[in-house]
Amino acid sequence: MSHPMIELRRLHRFFGTTRAVNDVSFEVQRGEVFGFIGPNGAGKTTSMRILATLELPTYGDAFVDGFSCINDPDRVRRRLGFMPDYFGTYTDVNCYEYLDFFARSYGLAGRQRHQALQHTMGFTKLDELAHKPIRGLSKGMKQRLCLGRAMIHDPAVLILDEPANGLDPRARIELREMIRELAANGKSVLVSSHILTELAEMCDRVGIIERGQLLAVGTVEEIQHEQQPHREVKVRVLGGAEGARAWLVGRSDVNDVTLVGEELKFSHQGDRDSEVVLLREMILAGFRVAEFASHSQSLEDVFMAVTKGIVQ
Template sequence: MNVHTSGSDCIELRRLYRYFGKTKAVHDISFSVPRGHVFGYIGPNGAGKTTSMRILSTLDLPSYGDAFVDGFSVVNDPELVRRRLGFMPDSFGTYRDVNCEEYLDFFARAYGLVGRERTQRLKWVLEFTGTVGMKDKPIRGLSKGMKQRLCLGRALVHDPAVMILDEPAAGLDPRARIQLRKMIRELADRGKTILISSHILTELAEMCDAVGIIEQGQLLATGSVDEIQLQRNQTRELTVRILERALDAAALLTSTSEQEGCASPASHVLGEPIVDGELLRFAFAGDVRDQADLVAWLIDKNFAVAEIASHRKSLEDVFLQVTEGLVQ
């Protein structure tokens, strides 16, 4: 048994490679996810997301490198990994003439749950996924959304520490996606570590603590949306409402930002502010602390700052800027 410890990280990919002939499905991927965090894994079709997830789930072996789930190697200790892992694939098999409770009970037995423990786990899973009222209903009569809930329940039935969810929201209606998002966040709050892939980037931005962007088998960026933007020197747009003297403020910001070696917060202002009545709009290269300093600086210069708004690029904007749309 090969136990690898890495602090509080519950998922770790270390120099992971997976080749299919000349195709580099996964090429030198390394990242980790702390316990209780949700990590969004995004990239175009064929980027290597599912291959990475299959390796983490012990359904495939890496060509080189290793991955760890709750401290155990997927290469050396696959059985121990499976006991700690719940995998929800993008498509899954069901049995048409089996009802929901029978389906979950089958997998609970497969994981070795017996007696009272199995009964309690089935009860909790049905309640958590909202399928109690459909436990006697044949699977063939379930909607897409209810089938996704059932699949999530199957992945949860043995109380895993780590969840791997491959496109769980695909094909769901808006209400079902919102409910699924709430369940995923609740699982993370309960201490489960979740790796999730999705093409619905707005939802990932809302539920994930960090994301990883992959293309052509290579990891291009990791971190929160703000961190990735800062890594790539991306700016935010500020809109500042200044009562009565907006033109004077714009002139001062422009002249101050152009002074070489200026240490004032105005040095983060890029270009000339656009004046629209009481509103000033300009690109700003600083972080939130620099933004707060800028407001204090303007007030110190006797400008009446009524309000300020910051506009960061969305995860979709970041994704488009980081990737090139390449496939393999």
């Protein structure tokens, strides 16, 4: 029986009169990286904590690999690695001892534990820091250690709450690569971040949440298309720009045509394939098209378009 690796089903979580999570539903498939975007206090962390079996929802349920986070937390925990937005490290232990402790806590023993430690330390590039006390680690190193802790038991699902927070550009790129590699190995990753460019590059799909409500779910393009069904196109025609303008105005899939010098700007209703058709037809019509560019919205544009900046 196939089931999504992560599923939020009509999830609600109220704190008094505050609706931290209000009827949120989405699914994440195996090997998928799902970005959870929203302003502070939007309900991202609460949703993630419910998935990590740290909190109970007021209504609804969350599932990891088909198991309810309310009724089968022990089964969920075996399949889940959670990296919260705080470090949660012990003093008086070194990196190896820290990871070894969590490996034991997840029931890994003997050769299996040694292999898990070796693999995790290698993957997170902590080999050289193995015997370094945790209190002497930089923020980036601690983030890597926490990622190592979350993946030490080889979970099928990883939930990462603001993993890139406070990291320098190099560490961010390394983290992004690690997450992509984890997804390539079949892990499902739910990741939240404020750095939208980072998410756009690593996520297969995103969910935008505000005031506890999920406003949009899908790939960046899908959300963009949903928000704005037409694309802005810019065409530079060598000679005959006026003719091209008239030709474009006559088309039903083109609107708002403006001409500045040789450059035509218009909005085109359709997807990328229809843009190819339009370009071909322009060339066949005899226009000397020197430049044809369509502008797609960035994740930041989509985020700004979808959210209203209301904080509860």
